Amino acid sequence: MAIPLDTDPKLAQYADPSSLVTTEWLAHHLDDPGLVVVESDEDILLYETGHIPGAVKVDWHTELNDPITRDYVDATGFAQLMSAKGIARNSTVVFYGDKSNWWASYALWVFTLFRHPDVRLLDGGRAKWQAEGRPMTTEPVSRPKTPYPLVERDDSRIRAFRDDVLAHLGRPMVDVRSPDEYSGRLLHMADYPQEGALRGGHIPGAANVPWARATNPDGTFRSRAELEALYGGEAGLGAGDDVVVYCRIGERSSHTWFALTHLLGYRRVRNYDGSWTEWGNAVRMPIEREVDPA
Amino acid sequence: MTSDALPARLAEIVEDFASAPPRDRLEMLLEYSQSLPPLPERLREHPERLEPVPECQSPLFVTTELDEGLVRIFADAPPEAPTTRGFAGIFHAALDGLAPADILAVPGDITARLNLAEVVSPLRLRGAAALLGRIQRQVRELVATTAAR
DSSP: OOOOOOOOHHHHTSSOGGGEEOHHHHHHHTTOTTEEEEEOOSSTTTGGGOBSTTOEEOOTTTTSBOSSSSSBOOHHHHHHHHHHHTOOTTOEEEEEOHHHHHHHHHHHHHHHHTTOSEEEEETTHHHHHHHTTOOOBOOOOOOOOOOOOOOOOOOTTTEEOHHHHHHHTTSOEEEOSOHHHHHTSOSSOTTSOOOOOSSOSBOTTOEEOOGGGGBOTTSOBOOHHHHIIIIIIISOOOTTSEEEEEOSSSSHHHHHHHIIIIISOOSEEEEETTHHHHHTTSTTOOOBOSOOOO | OOGGGSOHHHHHHHHHHHHSOHHHHHHHHHHHHHHSOOOOHHHHTOGGGSEEOTTSSSOOEEEEEEETTEEEEEEEOOTTOHHHHHHHHHHHHHHTTOOHHHHHTSOTTHHHHTTOHHHHOHHHHHHHHHHHHHHHHHHHHHHHHHHHO
């Protein structure tokens, strides 16, 4: 049976209201058969310290990536992962996580590469759920294994590779890193490990809109009008544009991809997951270092 | 170098991790994150005395002191960063109360020998190596300062 949509008025303003659920909605639907809650965090142990009852963990680093090649798992790997987590092709998957859903968005984006039909994000993520005093548990979750079909990953719609980005130069692009990474002053996020970029700066022509500007202090998404002002007004993008977003390894930009695609209804947004750790290391990639005076 | 050369407690911890199945290794790391003692009052009131370890993905702070010739280790990381706390908990359990020379003799590749790369990812392990590096540098400085007195 299909899981109903969250009809909360806040969500109705967005282009795709079915892509978000509120904490209130989730609290009432936790036991719905056919719904699987997935926690995806930066810290691989955070889930073990307490999670939403019944939620399974999907780790972006050790489970969604191929262990050898810098790429995501393939059809077989994804089907095995889904099967082990108890997710069926017709399951409604609600993602949540730490850091304003930064990694949850990344997991949702990877699920979208496999065209998993019903994926939704918990507005406000783990922090909001906890702040509201909603139940958390350390109870181990074991869901029965599910069959999951082999579905080829579709990299053509929402993923951009280095050559795609080279061909895209001069067209709309958003660098969602911090201003210091964008300007070239820092090679990586402040307080984060150096992940090995040899050159600093940004891809020529990219606008700088740090990802977190799409969120409120409680981790929920800003209103549609605020998002329009940010991406349409400030960054000069339009819903019909062909847009490439990137960051350092493609995680923060998944969050922006989600906002542009699902909340504003942009029709062609691709996430360049190679991002700065590829571009800033590759030979002869064009780089801009000045901060845009605008 | 064999693990025989390691301080006894550290050798035990390495052996525990190396022999545990992957699932248990994560569980053990979680236990170390819970066993990291809270900072003493005097350091909680003066967080500037702790050195940040920016190589960790989450904020981690560490300081060392000499107490009658033995090294005391104080570290802190937020509860929402259990992996980082876990690394700090391991080094605290393994090295707190040892002589400076024993701590300085710990090889830099010790974090690789914990067999955590496969369950935690190499990226997240870098912070652990950086933490050990900073503890050892602080201990070298403590020893030098004490010797100069």
